[in-house]
Amino acid sequence: MPKNCQDCGKPSKWPLARGRCRTCYPKHVRWLKEAGTFRKLTVRPAAERVLARVVPAHGGCVVWTGSTVSGYGQIREAGVHKQAHRVVYEALVGPIPAGMELDHLCHSRSKDCRAADDCPHRRCVNPAHLEPVTRQENNRRSTSFSALNMAKTHCSMGHEYTEENTYYPPSGRRTCRQCRRARVAEARKRKAVPKEEPTHCRNGHPRNEANAYVDSKGARDCRECRREAQRRYKQRKRDA
Numbered sequence: 001m002p003k004n005c006q007d008c009g010k011p012s013k014w015p016l017a018r019g020r021c022r023t024c025y026p027k028h029v030r031w032l033k034e035a036g037t038f039r040k041l042t043v044r045p046a047a048e049r050v051l052a053r054v055v056p057a058h059g060g061c062v063v064w065t066g067s068t069v070s071g072y073g074q075i076r077e078a079g080v081h082k083q084a085h086r087v088v089y090e091a092l093v094g095p096i097p098a099g100m101e102l103d104h105l106c107h108s109r110s111k112d113c114r115a116a117d118d119c120p121h122r123r124c125v126n127p128a129h130l131e132p133v134t135r136q137e138n139n140r141r142s143t144s145f146s147a148l149n150m151a152k153t154h155c156s157m158g159h160e161y162t163e164e165n166t167y168y169p170p171s172g173r174r175t176c177r178q179c180r181r182a183r184v185a186e187a188r189k190r191k192a193v194p195k196e197e198p199t200h201c202r203n204g205h206p207r208n209e210a211n212a213y214v215d216s217k218g219a220r221d222c223r224e225c226r227r228e229a230q231r232r233y234k235q236r237k238r239d240a
Contacts, residue, residue, distance in 0.1 A: 046077035047091030050084045054125060061106055061124040071122035088125040100132040108141040155179055201225060 004011050005021040007028065012021040020028050044052075050064065050073070057063045064073030064084045073084030089102060096102065106129040107113055107121035121129075133141075140150055154160050155176035167175045200206055205224040213223045 045091070046075050046082065046087045050075055050088050050125060057120070057124070059106055060126060061121065061129060062126040063120070064123045064125050068123060071117040071119050073123050073125065084123075085125045085130060089127050089130050092127050093130075096132055099134070101135055101138045102130045103133045103138045103141055105129050105131055114143055150174075203228075 005024050006019040007024040017025040053066045054062045067074050074081050075084050104121045159176045159178045165177045167177045201222040203225055205222050211223050213221045
């Protein structure tokens with residue numbers, strides 16, 4: 001509902017700035033600057049703003065109640081969007097080492113919680129529940145599909161993933177060496193078997209020298225199929 005400006009008294013459909021419309025507010029600021037009484041609005045530190053919007057939760061978690069992106073709390077500081085739990089950790093504990101991520105220990109201890117955007121532990125900003133780890137370790141502790149695959153000790157054929165039986169290709173995906181040798185041996189066996197030359201074309205005409213046609217590009221074709229295609233083409237021309 002429109003409100004009236006306290007200077008001109010006119011209703012304004014836009015939000016008022018300190019009780020004044022968009023026309024009167026610049027005049028008011030200019031008058032304050034000339035009088036020497038203008039004071040800029042002070043912005044509280046990001047960590048202080050985060051702690052003002054948290055509530056305690058089950059298991060000792062301190063949950064952020066503001067906006068989230070992919071389930072993690074987000075706050076703006078100096079024009080940059082930052083994650084709420086990282087802001088609180090840097091303010092209360094210290095800087096996060098380069099190349100490290102913060103692992104939510106409350107999520108790692110909860111085995112029935114999936115790594116999804118609606119995970120309640122992603123909004124936790126309690127520094128006691130955060131630990132700097134590498135990305136690989138953070139993924140290993142989670143319950144994602146890649147973490148479940150990393151926890152497997154045997155491949156789908158029952159071979160154990162030992163140091164001697166594990167191969168890492170350039171893609172980095174773990175592979176069983178025994179299964180890889182079996183696949184390579186099977187592929188070599190298939191290549192060693194000579195392919196039999198077909199005796200008939202796909203329409204059942206015999207493949208021999210009398211019925212073979214080689215075009216200008218060197219492609220081999222069936223003469224009978226070629227004649228039938230020409231007859232069909234001429235028939236369509238006559239019907240048209």
